[in-house]
Amino acid sequence: MALRSVSRRHAELGFAVALVAAAGFLFLQAADYPGVTGSYPRTLSILLGIGGLLMLVRTLRQHNPDDEQPLFERPGRVYLGAAAVLLYIAAVSYIGYLIPSLVLGIAVPYALGYRNMRHSALVVTATLAFIVLVFVVALQRPIPRDLLDPLLAVLR
Amino acid sequence: MIDAILQALPGAFAPANLLAVILGTMAGIIVGALPGLSVMTGMAVLIPLTFGMDPLFALGMMAGMYNGGSYGAAIPAILMRVPGTAASVATVMDGHAMTRQGKAGYAIQVAVVSGVIGSVFSALSLITLAPTLVKISLMFGPSEFFWLAILGLATVASLLGEDLLKGLIAACMGLILGTVGMDMATGVERYTFDRLELSDGLDLVVLLTALFAIPPVIQMIENARQEGMPAELLNLRRQKSPLRDWKRFLPIWLRSSVIGIIIGILPGAGGSMSSYLAYNDAKQQSKDPDSYGKGNPEGVAASECGNGADNAASLIPALSLGIPGSGVAAVILGGLLVHGLRPGPQLFDEHADIVYGFMLQMLLSGLLVGLLGGLTATKIFGQALRLPEVLLAPLILLFVTIGVYSVNNSIFDLQVMVVVGLIACVVERLGYPSAPIILGMILGPIAEVQLSLALTISGGEPLALASSPVSMVLIALILLILVVPLLKRRKASAGPN
Numbered sequence: 300m301a302l303r304s305v306s307r308r309h310a311e312l313g314f315a316v317a318l319v320a321a322a323g324f325l326f327l328q329a330a331d332y333p334g335v336t337g338s339y340p341r342t343l344s345i346l347l348g349i350g351g352l353l354m355l356v357r358t359l360r361q362h363n364p365d366d367e368q369p370l371f372e373r374p375g376r377v378y379l380g381a382a383a384v385l386l387y388i389a390a391v392s393y394i395g396y397l398i399p400s401l402v403l404g405i406a407v408p409y410a411l412g413y414r415n416m417r418h419s420a421l422v423v424t425a426t427l428a429f430i431v432l433v434f435v436v437a438l439q440r441p442i443p444r445d446l447l448d449p450l451l452a453v454l455r
Numbered sequence: 456m457i458d459a460i461l462q463a464l465p466g467a468f469a470p471a472n473l474l475a476v477i478l479g480t481m482a483g484i485i486v487g488a489l490p491g492l493s494v495m496t497g498m499a500v501l502i503p504l505t506f507g508m509d510p511l512f513a514l515g516m517m518a519g520m521y522n523g524g525s526y527g528a529a530i531p532a533i534l535m536r537v538p539g540t541a542a543s544v545a546t547v548m549d550g551h552a553m554t555r556q557g558k559a560g561y562a563i564q565v566a567v568v569s570g571v572i573g574s575v576f577s578a579l580s581l582i583t584l585a586p587t588l589v590k591i592s593l594m595f596g597p598s599e600f601f602w603l604a605i606l607g608l609a610t611v612a613s614l615l616g617e618d619l620l621k622g623l624i625a626a627c628m629g630l631i632l633g634t635v636g637m638d639m640a641t642g643v644e645r646y647t648f649d650r651l652e653l654s655d656g657l658d659l660v661v662l663l664t665a666l667f668a669i670p671p672v673i674q675m676i677e678n679a680r681q682e683g684m685p686a687e688l689l690n691l692r693r694q695k696s697p698l699r700d701w702k703r704f705l706p707i708w709l710r711s712s713v714i715g716i717i718i719g720i721l722p723g724a725g726g727s728m729s730s731y732l733a734y735n736d737a738k739q740q741s742k743d744p745d746s747y748g749k750g751n752p753e754g755v756a757a758s759e760c761g762n763g764a765d766n767a768a769s770l771i772p773a774l775s776l777g778i779p780g781s782g783v784a785a786v787i788l789g790g791l792l793v794h795g796l797r798p799g800p801q802l803f804d805e806h807a808d809i810v811y812g813f814m815l816q817m818l819l820s821g822l823l824v825g826l827l828g829g830l831t832a833t834k835i836f837g838q839a840l841r842l843p844e845v846l847l848a849p850l851i852l853l854f855v856t857i858g859v860y861s862v863n864n865s866i867f868d869l870q871v872m873v874v875v876g877l878i879a880c881v882v883e884r885l886g887y888p889s890a891p892i893i894l895g896m897i898l899g900p901i902a903e904v905q906l907s908l909a910l911t912i913s914g915g916e917p918l919a920l921a922s923s924p925v926s927m928v929l930i931a932l933i934l935l936i937l938v939v940p941l942l943k944r945r946k947a948s949a950g951p952n
Contacts, residue, residue: 307885325646412681413681
């Protein structure tokens with residue numbers, strides 16, 4: 300079954316409600332801050348809440364031709380992209396930078412229908428080699444703790 | 456000013472900094488040439504990568520990225536009928552028609568020469584006008600600086616987006632993000648939720664990257680284009696130099712440069728508007744306006760010259776007052792702050808060598824486009840266009856990850872980047888502009904401190920905020936900027952009757 304995207308109108312309404320809710324939460328948080336420290340964020344949260352309410356009212360009152368248009372034309376790919384980005388950063392946190400980067404560079408194009416895996420592997424390996432040589436070896440920039448750290452230590 | 460320029464010369468022309476300008480220009484041409492990637496995305500990737508480097512090295516790369524990207528966008532516009540950025544839409548009209556007539560090489564050469572002329576005039580205007588504006592700002596006190604910060608926010612919120620309300624909400628989101636961390640006046644932590652990583656506030660680099668680099672990555676994955684540009688389109692043949700036709704192009708270059716500079720200086724108005732206006736002006740002044748859109752090189756010259764002239768000029772209010780003239784200038788403003796350089800009179804006073812060095816780098820990168828944007832170079836850099844988007848998207852993420860992590864050696868920063876970046880995808884898709892968010896984050900703390908100072912000086916009297924003539928002028932400008940779009944909208948909805 301093909302994934303369906305939320306309509307633009309529903310997304311507008313949902314985001315406006317989220318803005319009002321966030322503004323309320325931020326206002327309550329700021330209520331605990333003393334004196335002038337709290338007055339500035341309280342003012343801003345009120346302004347954000349007003350903005351969200353105006354957006355909500357405007358969206359409810361207006362009907363545009365593109366209201367029922369989907370927010371994302373190809374939601375499946377957007378969800379795939381979001382999941383890939385989230386998984387990649389989670390993997391970087393636990394495994395390190397190099398292996399997840401290599402997997403990302405090959406798996407994402409493959410999942411999107413790009414079947415020339417040799418090309419993908421070549422491009423991502425060359426890019427990683429460039430990053431390691433320039434940023435890690437030459438500029439001594441840190442990278443997340445990596446399973447391949449012993450190998451990098453030799454290069455350094 | 457001459458003394459300051461002479462002092463800045465050794466720094467700007469130091470071999471390492473020259474290399475930075477060259478690398479930035481090359482990277483800019485590639486980024487600009489890739490449809491779907493904007494100069495802002497390039498900057499967002501570049502800023503974390505250059506964090507911790509010498510400021511002039513980092514700024515040199517930014518200057519190169521700005522001017523290089525501005526020209527790079529013309530390559531796919533001319534060859535593929537796909538504008539690299541919105542600013543090169545006007546170039547498509549005549550540029551691609553010339554390609555169909557077998558004059559692609561000439562169209563590229565006209566674009567390069569015109570872009571260089573526009574960029575050079577623009578950089579010269581930056582060098583001469585920014586210090587003058589700084590002198591004016593020396594008359595400002597805390598209340599004036601407070602209103603100036605609000606003016607900056609109002610202009611960017613109202614002019615950069617299509618929807619005033621969404622622009623203002625975006626600015627408000629940025630202002631709130633700017634309150635995260637310890638309040639410097641009282642030492643009380645705000646919105647840190649007991650996370651040590653947030654006590655210094657949200658990192659500007661992380662936010663910049665999240666807002667400007669993650670949404671294009673997701674967009675590329677959604678598009679999932681598996682074909683790059685066909686190689687045969689890069690078989691460019693050298694044709695006659697546009698400089699041989701200088702008499703034909705000179706009036707267009709001069710007028711387009713002036714238009715681009717004026718549009719660039721006006722806060723929030725830059726980008727595509729300058730190239731459109733320059734194109735329209737050239738068409739109106741032409742003896743043969745009907746030939747425009749059908750392969751007239753004058754159209755390419757006007758559009759690219761106007762586009763190039765907008766670049767450095769948009770930095771005039773950004774460097775001197777902290778009000779960016781365009782979205783890219785807003786991001787560069789963030790880049791300056793990342794390197795501890797706060798725009799305004801202090802920047803010119805305390806870091807004259809850096810600020811004038813940066814202006815010289817803008818001039819240098821404008822000239823470098825002439826060398827690096829030639830036909831041979833275009834054939835080389837154009838190879839990047841052959842890379843399909845499905846491969847490009849993960850590569851951007853690779854660069855962004857290494858850059859953001861290395862700012863604070865923090866996995867938490869990467870997590871913030873992803874969460875904010877994914878929210879930014881939805882926010883952007885709903886039509887909320889991203890530039891006011893980043894500007895709100897930059898200007899928010901300034902506005903808060905200046906407001907607090909002004910109120911302390913006036914003994915807590917709020918009316919004192921509007922007592923000086925400069926404050927009154929600034930307030931009037933803010934009202935004008937906020938009211939005019941509303942009136943325009945009302946007029947448009949009322950219809951022709």
